[in-house]
Amino acid sequence: MDFEFSVIVESLPMLFEGAKLTWVITLAGIGGGMVIGILAGLGRIAGTPYLGDEPHGIFIPVSVLTRYLSAGFVEGIRGTPIIVQAMFLYFAFPMLVRALFTIDQFRMEALTAAVITIMINAGAYIAEIVRGSVISVHKGLIEAGLSLGISRFQLIAHVIGPIAIRRMIPPLGNQFIISLKDTSLFIVIGVGELTRQGQEIMASNFRALEIWLTVAIIYLLMTSVLAMTLRHFERKMKIF
Amino acid sequence: MSNIIEMKNICKSFGRTEVLHNIDFAVAEGEVVVIIGPSGSGKSTLIRCINCLEMISSGELIVDTIRIPAEQSRIRQIRLEVGMVFQQFNLFPHMSALENVAFGPRKARGMKVSEAEPVALDLLDKVGLADFKDKLPGQLSGGQQQRVAIARALAVNPRVMLFDEPTSALDPEMIGEVLDVMKNIAKDSGMTMVVVTHEMGFASQVGDRLIFMDDGRIIEEGKPGEVMKNPTSDRLKDFLSHVKHH
Ligand SMILES: Nc1ncnc2c1ncn2[C@@H]1O[C@H](COP(=O)(O)OP(=O)(O)OP(=O)(O)O)[C@@H](O)[C@H]1O
Numbered sequence: 001m002d003f004e005f006s007v008i009v010e011s012l013p014m015l016f017e018g019a020k021l022t023w024v025i026t027l028a029g030i031g032g033g034m035v036i037g038i039l040a041g042l043g044r045i046a047g048t049p050y051l052g053d054e055p056h057g058i059f060i061p062v063s064v065l066t067r068y069l070s071a072g073f074v075e076g077i078r079g080t081p082i083i084v085q086a087m088f089l090y091f092a093f094p095m096l097v098r099a100l101f102t103i104d105q106f107r108m109e110a111l112t113a114a115v116i117t118i119m120i121n122a123g124a125y126i127a128e129i130v131r132g133s134v135i136s137v138h139k140g141l142i143e144a145g146l147s148l149g150i151s152r153f154q155l156i157a158h159v160i161g162p163i164a165i166r167r168m169i170p171p172l173g174n175q176f177i178i179s180l181k182d183t184s185l186f187i188v189i190g191v192g193e194l195t196r197q198g199q200e201i202m203a204s205n206f207r208a209l210e211i212w213l214t215v216a217i218i219y220l221l222m223t224s225v226l227a228m229t230l231r232h233f234e235r236k237m238k239i240f
Numbered sequence: 241m242s243n244i245i246e247m248k249n250i251c252k253s254f255g256r257t258e259v260l261h262n263i264d265f266a267v268a269e270g271e272v273v274v275i276i277g278p279s280g281s282g283k284s285t286l287i288r289c290i291n292c293l294e295m296i297s298s299g300e301l302i303v304d305t306i307r308i309p310a311e312q313s314r315i316r317q318i319r320l321e322v323g324m325v326f327q328q329f330n331l332f333p334h335m336s337a338l339e340n341v342a343f344g345p346r347k348a349r350g351m352k353v354s355e356a357e358p359v360a361l362d363l364l365d366k367v368g369l370a371d372f373k374d375k376l377p378g379q380l381s382g383g384q385q386q387r388v389a390i391a392r393a394l395a396v397n398p399r400v401m402l403f404d405e406p407t408s409a410l411d412p413e414m415i416g417e418v419l420d421v422m423k424n425i426a427k428d429s430g431m432t433m434v435v436v437t438h439e440m441g442f443a444s445q446v447g448d449r450l451i452f453m454d455d456g457r458i459i460e461e462g463k464p465g466e467v468m469k470n471p472t473s474d475r476l477k478d479f480l481s482h483v484k485h486h
Pocket residue numbers: 254259277278279280281282283284285286
């Protein structure tokens with residue numbers, strides 16, 4: 001067995017193209033995943049004392065519904081493989097739309113499907129991270145905030161949020177790294193991300209060792225960047 | 241004198257357990273009421289019902305002119321009128337002493353930072369902590385934290401202050417500094433206060449009325465000196481003999 005360094009050099013431009021796409025999917029996916037995660041995470045504890053006063057009037061059924069919808073979403077996503085979610089979104093979902101709404105041309109770009117899959121998948125896990133951090137905020141602090149006469153929104157924005165965020169960062173870093181690596185699964189729907197590019201180069205030159213070693217190192221570099229960014233955020237926060 | 245707090249035939253249950261039974265209780269403007277009683281007798285629950293941290297299960301609560309449960313949407317207004325100090329201080333750990341005290345004026349009263357900070361600094365000065373304004377709660381002693389917490393509650397400019405065992409979590413040498421601050425509030429500003437405490441010295445010096453609770457009921461009440469000297473019920477006699485030994 002011989003190790004040809006030149007194979008690596010020749011493959012780099014294509015692999016970098018793939019790495020770029022991996023970044024795009026990851027960043028768009030975890031950005032959307034944060035929004036979904038915060039909404040579903042708070043939704044799952046809507047109307048409970050973790051978020052201030054218990055609701056009254058119309059807000060009682062609204063909060064119950066919010067809790068059920070959020071829990072259903074989280075459990076549905078966590079309970080199914082991400083690769084099935086991607087397949088469903090790319091192949092089955094457009095068929096459903098065409099059939100149900102008789103929109104003949106409706107189709108979904110593979111890249112769009114990839115980004116949405118990461119968004120909802122990361123969103124479900126981030127929801128659990130958000131919920132866990134919020135319910136770990138000491139009850140006395142919530143009562144102290146309420147006793148000053150602030151609104152629920154102010155309570156969440158200025159008391160619960162800032163305290164919970166510090167506890168979210170380590171598990172969020174973990175989830176971001178998982179989501180980045182999950183993008184390699186989109187090889188199955190033909191998105192030209194890093195793993196797919198590696199696979200294509202491999203198919204033409206059969207240099208498995210050089211190619212997969214390089215691909216692995218590029219993934220490692222990208223996950224390191226994510227980890228270091230989060231550690232930087234953690235350090236910048238006031239310690240208390 | 242008119243009543244600023246009125247509780248009419250109030251019951252409070254947690255699940256199926258009723259912990260307050262048919263309480264009738266009123267506090268006049270400017271009055272200092274001290275509540276004592278054994279652990280689990282419902283002292284905390286009673287005062288937490290006043291600012292709606294606990295919702296009463298039946299009966300009626302009137303704070304100023306706001307009626308609960310009829311006007312449940314006006315809870316926030318009650319809380320602007322009623323400040324609270326907790327046993328565990330509960331300062332916001334991510335804010336400096338000054339930010340903690342300025343928080344209420346800014347968020348609950350809608351003041352600008354430039355308006356709220358002088359108010360906060362003035363109050364920190366009153367509780368003797370102006371030099372500690374930039375410290376985080378974790379950098380302060382228990383007594384200092386509790387004094388900041390008192391300033392934080394006062395900053396919203398309430399008409400009533402509730403204290404739930406404000407010195408029970410403190411080392412003995414820090415109890416005096418907190419009680420002194422509370423005495424000053426009662427004397428200088430004529431603040432209406434409801435204080436749950438076992439500091440009998442404070443009760444007799446500052447209290448206008450002493451209330452003894454047991455098992456979710458008000459058992460005895462009257463002038464602190466008289467109640468302490470001539471307890472009528474056996475339960476209060478028993479309780480006082482325990483308190484005095486500490
Ligand atoms: N959130 C709650 N859920 C269920 N039961 C509760 C709750 N809060 C208080 N209780 C019960 O209500 C009763 C009264 O409690 P409360 O805290 O008012 O007593 P307390 O007089 O303040 O006692 P302590 O001196 O120990 O502070 C107790 O039996 C307690 O177990």
